[in-house]
Amino acid sequence: MASFVDDEFQSANIFIPEEWSDAADSVAYDSNTSPPPVAFVCGPKNSGKTTFSRVLVNVLLQRYKKVAYLDTDVGQTEFTPPGLLSLTTIDKITSDLSIPCLKTPERCFFFGDISSKRDPKTYLAYIFALYDYYRRTYLLSNGGSPGNAGVPLVINTTGWVKGIGYDILVDIIKYISPTHVVKICISSVSKNLPAGAFWLDDDNSDVPTVIEVNSARRDSFNRSVLVQKDARLLRDLRVMAYFRQCFPSDMKITTIKELSRALAAHPPYEIPISSIKIKHLHCEVPKNEVLYSLNATIVGLAVDSENFPDCMGLGIVRAIDTLKHVLYVLTPVPKSSLQKVDLLLQGFVEIPTCLLQVQGCISPYMSADVLPSA
Numbered sequence: 001m002a003s004f005v006d007d008e009f010q011s012a013n014i015f016i017p018e019e020w021s022d023a024a025d026s027v028a029y030d031s032n033t034s035p036p037p038v039a040f041v042c043g044p045k046n047s048g049k050t051t052f053s054r055v056l057v058n059v060l061l062q063r064y065k066k067v068a069y070l071d072t073d074v075g076q077t078e079f080t081p082p083g084l085l086s087l088t089t090i091d092k093i094t095s096d097l098s099i100p101c102l103k104t105p106e107r108c109f110f111f112g113d114i115s116s117k118r119d120p121k122t123y124l125a126y127i128f129a130l131y132d133y134y135r136r137t138y139l140l141s142n143g144g145s146p147g148n149a150g151v152p153l154v155i156n157t158t159g160w161v162k163g164i165g166y167d168i169l170v171d172i173i174k175y176i177s178p179t180h181v182v183k184i185c186i187s188s189v190s191k192n193l194p195a196g197a198f199w200l201d202d203d204n205s206d207v208p209t210v211i212e213v214n215s216a217r218r219d220s221f222n223r224s225v226l227v228q229k230d231a232r233l234l235r236d237l238r239v240m241a242y243f244r245q246c247f248p249s250d251m252k253i254t255t256i257k258e259l260s261r262a263l264a265a266h267p268p269y270e271i272p273i274s275s276i277k278i279k280h281l282h283c284e285v286p287k288n289e290v291l292y293s294l295n296a297t298i299v300g301l302a303v304d305s306e307n308f309p310d311c312m313g314l315g316i317v318r319a320i321d322t323l324k325h326v327l328y329v330l331t332p333v334p335k336s337s338l339q340k341v342d343l344l345l346q347g348f349v350e351i352p353t354c355l356l357q358v359q360g361c362i363s364p365y366m367s368a369d370v371l372p373s374a
């Protein structure tokens, strides 16, 4: 099969084997344009799901104007800071396949944790709601509006493929019923997902195209060479890149120290406590401790609704003035979106420790009653 993966997609340190390009080509080109493909990418930890998904998005963008991306990997997010589940549309080819980049999602929910372990039910409910949104907007009635017709979907998943993680994965595939399932396999066979259409328990069900590919790098004994990631460091970097957006891109902030200082000096938004609801997502906090628990934390800035609260982005609760009854919040969320926020969601997404421990800089987040002089 002719490969549609151009050399330009081969980023310096990323190797795209032929079977990966063939797999991406068959998702993009084997089907009719209508309905567009819905591709589910799965496999064990570090097998290359995210990297393959980036390749697939690029290949799809050669045939379709826009591609939707459902990010279910809440700990290693692609376009958002960690803790968010999101649907993002992409209309530009990525030249660097080795790094994620921040994008504003079209729809997103604050799950508030880096794994689905603590609350699989809510995790699934959010993913189903994001998929329903995609279906309503891009699949039903020819995409609603002409520009929305023919938007394929790529679903990237977590590497938790055993035990409850496996059950969660099966629930997602069954709900979405993708047109293609791309399974990435590693040489340690016991860690892989079962062969074939493993999620089907009924022989009569429609079977989508199942494509099995190997992880990209193998040694001379044909064993997978898996690159271990420092997941915590990567999460911290995503959080810092996100809050870096509080400042103009031409402002010189290249080090953690510079970012920490810039955030400390940045005038925060003032949010009257009476104008918002506060919700702790994964624990209960006694009423009189609520404000203490919020100070110096990352919160989801959400809009309350009958269904699930839409998340506009994240904020750092910089300080709380209990006499004036206001919260001081730092966030890159634009003012127009911020005006809709009426719910603060607190989970377990933490301010990176390195941001709080910059030498020669007493962290304002740790001290009481501190506000910037700017």
Ligand SMILES: Nc1ncnc2c1ncn2[C@@H]1O[C@H](COP(=O)(O)OP(=O)(O)OP(=O)(O)O)[C@@H](O)[C@H]1O
Residues within 6 Å of the ligand: 013, 014, 015, 016, 017, 043, 044, 045, 046, 047, 048, 049, 050, 051, 052, 073, 076, 098, 157, 158, 159, 160, 216, 217, 226, 227, 228, 229
């Ligand atoms: N084709 C490839 N060429 C070079 N490096 C690769 C390739 N595929 C994956 N890697 C490297 O292996 C590591 C894991 O890849 P990736 O993040 O894509 O895996 P994943 O399956 O999405 O991981 P997780 O299970 O943590 O979500 C990364 O450092 C990535 O750069």
